[in-house]
Amino acid sequence: MVDRGVADRLSSNSAFALELEGVGRQFGALVALVDVTLRVGAGEHRAVLGSNGAGKTTLFNAVTGDFPPTAGRIRFFGEDVTTFPVHERIRRGLRRTYQISQLFAGLTVIDSIFVACCGVSRSRMSLARPTATDATMAQARTIAHSVHLDDLLEKPVSILAHGQQRQLEIALALTGAPRFILLDEPAAGLSPAERRDLVAILQALPAHIGYIIIEHDLDVALQVASYVTIMHNGRVFKEGAPREIEDDDDVQAIYLGAAHG
């Protein structure tokens, strides 16, 4: 299964979902990301691994525009989005989840998902209330169902348990018509049962939706990704199929803390 993914990636002639060229990000004197060049195919499932401070989340923030890159170019399905504001990238089909859940504490579960669905719809500024038969509301319910939140639709987000918040975080990334999703440690803090759920949700995604997943749990990462990028000190350190990466001495050294760059 893993090998087929690699083969797909190599044989596919379709446009890349994401192309990064020499992307860098500095915060004052702190260099968080250096010269990252990365290509991810449409529909590809990629894992990004690396120790704390390797630049993984900074990479996501650069791609979504939360903290735009200070160097380099980013193309999304061939379009240069480097200088786009966050919402313009999202409207082109990019989605993300956050390492620390970023939710709407004052809204209910269904309203949160509905608001997220509206973000990419034309009626996002409508002063009319959604009707009972509203298509967007129906989509929101479907998404809530797919992440097992059906029973909590009218509950305020602020009372959800951690695992439920992580599920809602995923739900927000599935709204609209996503083409590519950045998943920042979606399994953080989940129980083994919840992790199995998460893996199932990711595996059930339509084939055309690609994603990058940051994950410390190698078991989870290798189940849902067909190709792996290792980051270290803000740079891309190594890329390869999961098996190559697992056997790589340099990668072992990084993970065991023996080598530095």
Next chain:
Amino acid sequence: MSLSIASPAAPTARQLWNGLALLAAAAFLWMVLGVWPDWLVGLLDGKKAFVSAVLNGVTLAGLYFLVASGFTLVFGLMRNVNLAHGSLYLLGAYIGYDVAAWTDNWFLGVIVGALTIGIVGALLQVFVFQRLAGDELRQTLVTIGISIVAADLMLAVWGGKTYQFSIPPWLDGAVATPIVTAIKSNGQIVTLRYPLYRLVVLGVSLVIGVGLWLALNRTKFGTMIRAGVDDRAMLSTVGVNVRLLFVGVFALGGFLAGLSGVIGGSALSVAPGEDVRYLMASLVVVIVGGMGSIVGAAIGALLVGLAEQLGLVYLPTYGVVLTFVIMVVTLALRPQGIMGNPRLRLADPVRPPGAGDVVATELTPATLALGVALILFPLIATPFVTFQIGAQTLILGMVALSLMVLAGYGGMVSMAQLTVAGVAGYSVAILGSNSAGVLGLNWPWWIYAPLAILIGGLVSALIGAIAVRTAGIYTIMITLATGSAFFYLAQQNYSLFNGHSGFRGVAPPDAFGVAWRSAVPFYYLCLAVAALCYCAVVYAARSTFGLALMASRDNARRARAVGHNVTALRIAAFFLAGLIAGVAGVLYVWFNGRISPGAVSVSEAVGILVIAVIGGIRHPIGPFLGAALYVLLKTFAIDLVGADRFNTLIGAIFLIIVFVSPDGILGLWRRVAPTLTPRPLREA
């Protein structure tokens, strides 16, 4: 570790700016010291006018810097916008005056004024702000409450008259300066004479400025403050007594406010209203210069002082606009201020009290019953009560509703909604008819009324576009500064706003055969419009837009990450809220029959915040409850506390509400109501 890649051939932007600044400084120096050619004299009304304006600007800047430095220090460390800073200034001035007059020693006045206010600052920190630690918005609201009460009590003690210090004779009078203003035809050189005391003020502020900079950068106390500005949590983990440090900084801020009160009061004068003036100056100086930066305060003070004085000479009726433009340009280019830390802008988002929960959004039986009661109200009330209390409550309630929409659903506490109503009111007077003999285009009501409302919406959107460059507490400061800029503009400008007397004789039309100016019809007009606004808000809160606005209040970053344009949402919210304020403004000018700058003064704008907070900012009915209490107290305060102490009363109620019930009366009721209903006999 940082890589600096500068190509040797092309100058960097920084080098270019430095070069330009150097050129500008050289040109300026020549303009002050050199002998002017005729074309320049013609252009700038002679050298004396220009140089005097510059000197006035620089010395005023010295004073502004003294006031603002304490303000910016306190904000930098505590994120506490001390809107009572102007009150500390004025109190220092009064105390200094009394001591100086009593002992006949001006220097004693300076010292006692500064020290007393330093102690007041420390006491405020210990007994008020520490109790609200970590809740910046409530701290800011408390400072507003304190400034209301303080202004009123100072008025009670020192009265409304203007005090003039007598400064020591050797500091008084004018001195010759080496600045050549003209060369007479006989070759005699004329130099400029300038008041010595103003130069002393400049000198003192320079000494204090350098002293503060040294204290911040060269002492342990300063290191701790700077560390606290960057990361407060870290400071306490490394063993610094943060509580004591905060008290120290507040004492220092108070000391500086008191000092500038006496010194500034001696340069100009001491009178009620000076508190607001120096608070506003401090706000703009700090917004322009950057929060928490002493150097920024100096730059900001210089820009504002020069703009104000040069504006006075060269743009007499639009001078205040110059200051405002500086603020807006700064916010557009560098939202964090010239020397501000960009991270401060993003840090510490604030939520209005009570917001953050799902705001109730349905018409309940209780509100419907209230509606019926309001319809029947004129049957039992006298026309006076119907008009003065009923209609005024509904109108002020609508202005406060406009604020509630922005604060409750959008998380943006706008202090400029009364300004928006005022702009709509002025539009009615200008486009319709008035008896002031100025303007009054006599357009029919069905053109000017909708147009005035639309103008309200657009002005509100414009204010929103400025305010959304930043977030949280900053919104309060920027909208307050914007509101006060409009107040001063309306007061100074005669061609459009007819100066401080404004417009009289504005009345509602006799449309559809009804005399709308009589009490009962006008009440029903207000009730219908208020009910419409209320229902529209209740409905729209659950609309796609309303949900998205609440979502961006709760988590703007996440709202962007699902495709919402948060800036557009917020500006649209300002527009819609502006329509409500605009409607209220049209009714208000009809209600009063007149409009003048006094109707849109800072203290009136603060009154709208008081109404919204007292009533409850979490539900659209809150502003109307708050307005009812406000109007009742204002009407009957004469029997309770005497006619003049209304502000002390309302300020005290406001303070109690902020401390006890962040959701206002509404929250108080929700908390009390369950205990009033009978409980089941056996309770676990």
